[in-house]
Amino acid sequence: MSTGYGKRIRLVREHLGLGRAEFCNETGIPKQSLINYETERTKANAEVLGAIANKWPEYAAYLLTDKTFVIQKNPEHDQINN
Template identity: 65%
Template sequence: MSISQGKKIRLIRESLDMGRAEFSDITGIPKQTLIGYEMERTKPGGEALAAVAKVWPEYAAYLLTDETNVKQRNPELEALARELDDQKKAS
């Protein structure tokens, strides 16, 4: 079941038991912009989605993909691990 990202933002906000003003203050998304997303008048862009995901990373995969059982990976850490492995092999 895929719903709009605006509706997902509203569901996240409501699940956190927050009003729009508090959610806006925490995320930095202006209240009127938030209302536009939630009412599906406008679509949230990458910056707005990142603002929500930064504060509540546990909702990031759901917000972007509908998935909730996702293994998170960090390409920066993976690159560092490869570099260390290469250094060990070169020693």
């Protein structure tokens, strides 16, 4: 069963043990916007998901796909090694 972006953001924040204010300070996401994402009043866009994934890259695949066991590839890296 797929989980919405807002719920995934909330689950990541809670798993990190962060309150909303601290999470916002770490990501630069305004607090009211975070509340709107987590309650799914507003859909998180790529910029928001990217801000979270840049800070905590171990959650990137989960945030974007709702999958936890993903082997990631980097096409830029693969081109260099070919």
